[in-house]
Amino acid sequence: MLEPFQYSFFVNGSIAAVVVGALCGLIGVYVVLRGMSYIGHGLSHAIFGGAVVSYVMAWNFYLGAGLWGFLAALLINQTARRARIGADAAIGVVTTASFAIGIALISKFRKFSRNFDAALFGNILGVDTVDVLVISGIAILIMIVVFVAYKRLLFTAFDSDVARVYGVRTEWVEVLFALALAATLIASMQILGVTLIAAALVVPAITARLLTDSFNRMVAYSMMIGALTGLAGMYVSFYADVASGATIVLIQAFCFVVALTIGAVRRSNERRLAHTHV
Amino acid sequence: MLCNTHHIMKALIELRNVTFGYGRMPVLENINVHLHAGQFAALVGPSGAGKSTFLRLVLGTLQPTRGEVEQCAEVLGDHCNRDAQIGYIPQLETVDWNFPVTVDQAVLMGLTRKSAWVPWHSAADKVKLGQILARLEIDTLAKRHIRDLSGGQQQRVFLARALIAEPDILVLDEPTSGVDVRTAQNVMHLLADLNTAGMTVLLTTHDLNLAAAHVPWVICLNRKVIAQGTPDDVFNEATLNATYNGDMLVLRQNGMLLIQERMHGHSWRETAPNAVLGHELVSE
Structure with missing residues (x-):
């Protein structure tokens, strides 16, 4: 059971997978509730461009790609607003x-293309202690911001226009969220x-959403699912010798199917109970 | 302490010569409206008349192309000492009913601006929450999801969210749309009670009969203010025809106003005289 923990690459990878899982779970709640699922997909691709540019320009990866991602998020926002096109089209462009x-x-520059395999498909085995510290630092910072x-964030996610009328500085909340999302990616x-x-x-x-109608519990469940599937994914990938990133996502998809089934059974029972009472 | 300044209550909301347009298309032209503290007013007009734009100008989410919108809850000397706080209740149709919030969480959102930068609410906020929920008779629903309520209860939740922020004026966008006749009457009674207790209320509605029965001041809008006054003054055929570009019928019965658009060959008796009718079930 504890055999994989003899290897430092597994320990580093597991810590990183748990932290990143919890972080994605936290930020994902806002992404899902604001109907922005596509932006996570799009922004990660945009950041890839930033990562390559950072490499060419010999900038620090985290700073260069982070700044690039943040600017891309703002550009999407402004393009959608000013050009009067849908946010999905702006994200696409x-x-x-x-x-x-x-x-x-x-x-x-074909010679360095192999270095970007990790950025495209993930390489958890390449995570060293410095990476773990940087990832943990980013996660703690984002969690403090969300706290x-x-x-x-809750009011803005629920209804941004109304939140503005109630005195919430939604434009700043949007900027803060764009920064947090870019940093998470x-x-x-x-x-x-x-x-x-x-x-x-x-x-x-979305798995957490299927399990609860409370926002606070959704945040807690989502973070737990992200962290636990991160750890479980590392274990399974170690023994099955399958890519760790893909394993984590497959376990998450399995959890989603289980939650979907639990939800369907629960609704069916409620309907049957209601019918019996009538 | 002696003070030679004095507080004067004047118009809470004032639109002076306001024009607004998207691009070159004017949506509202030369609007002059005053809303005073304690007033209860309804904005009526056909779809596309600019009612929502009017509300958004009042709420400050749109800025006029020309003219001025002024909000002032308290005047000190020549200056506004305090801006009017607005409690806004959006149309129920615009609410995301799948969003995971319970009644108490939704109501506490009204205190977001004033509350501390921590995820939880203070004991004082919770006391206030209990009082507002009890006042609107939804205290037993505090832990229910907002989707699992009736239309009237949902309207009360968003009223509670507005009231907990202690606003100077309540602004409601079609509070009676999408609810049944009894619920609509209850919502209007509730608003009338709040107004009697001193709350200023501005709402938009498509239900002219409800406005005639419950709201003492009506603004008829169709890109311009066609008329404003008491329902008795403005709900006449000439004004309503100008507002709705239609042929309106106004009946007065025992002090009540009944308003209806005249039928011109649209009755089923004329368009489908041979319609297949059902039969009343007779039990043996």
Whole structure:
């Protein structure tokens, strides 16, 4: 049972997977409730472009990709507002253009293309102690931001227009959330890869939503599902010799199916009870 | 302490020569409306008349292209000493009923601006919550999800969210749309009670009969203010025809106003004289 923990790569990877799972679970609640599932998918692709540019320009990966992701999030917001096109179309334009920049740069400098396999598909085995510290630092910072702005984030997610009338500075809440989302994606990129981050953001949150009607409990459940599936995914991937990012997402998808089934059975029982009482 | 300044209560909300348009299309033109503290007013007009735009200008989420919207709850000398606090209740149709919030969580959102930067609410907030829920008779529903309530109860939840913030004025966007006749009457009675207790109320409605029965001041809007006054003054055929570009019928019966658009060949008796009718079930 404890055999994998003899290996430092497994210990580092497990800590990173648990932290990233809980973080994606937390931010995913807001992403799902605001109907922004597509933005997680799009932004992770945009950040990939930023990661390649950071490499070419010899910038720090976390700072370069983070800034790029944050600017992409703001650009999507502004494009959707000013050009009067839907947010989904704005996400499509901005993020695929950014992703294309990354691909173009890789094709131009083919020699370093292998380094970006991790960014695309995740490479949890490559996580070292410094990465764990950086990821944990980002996660703690984001959790503090969410803790402090909890009520403002909740009202803005529920109804942004009404929240503004009630004196909530929704424009600042939006900026704060864009920053938190971009930072979450950066922290998750090495673990899950661009292609799987969206699932890790969305699946724990919608699974939690199926289990409760309370916002506070949804946040707690989503974080727990993210963290536990992170650990379980590491274990299964170790013994089954399958890519860890994909294993984590597959276990999350399994949890979703279980929650969906529990929800369907519960609703069916409620209907039967209601029918009996009539 | 002696003070030579004095507090004067004047218009809470004042729209002066307000024009608003999206692009070159004017939605509202040259609007002049005053709402005073303690007033209970209804904004009526056809779809596309600019009622929602009017509300958004009052709420401050839109800025006029021309003219001024002024909100002032308290005047000190020549200056506004305190802006009017608005309690806004949106249309029930615009609420995300799948959002995971219980009644108490939804109501406490009204205190977000004033509350501390921590996820929980203070003991004082919870006392206030209990008082508001009891006042609106929804205290037994505090832990229920907002979707699991009747239309009238849902309206009370959003009224509670507005009232807990202690506003100077309640602004309601079609509070009676999508609810049955009895619930609509109850909502209007509740608003009338709040107004009697001193609350200023502004609402929009498509139900002219409800407005005539419950609201003492009516603003007829169709891009411009066609008329404003008591229902007895403005609910006449000339004004309503100008407001609705239609052929309106106004009946006065025992002091009540009944308003209906005249039928012109739209009755089923004329359009489908041979319609298949059902039969009354007769039990043996």
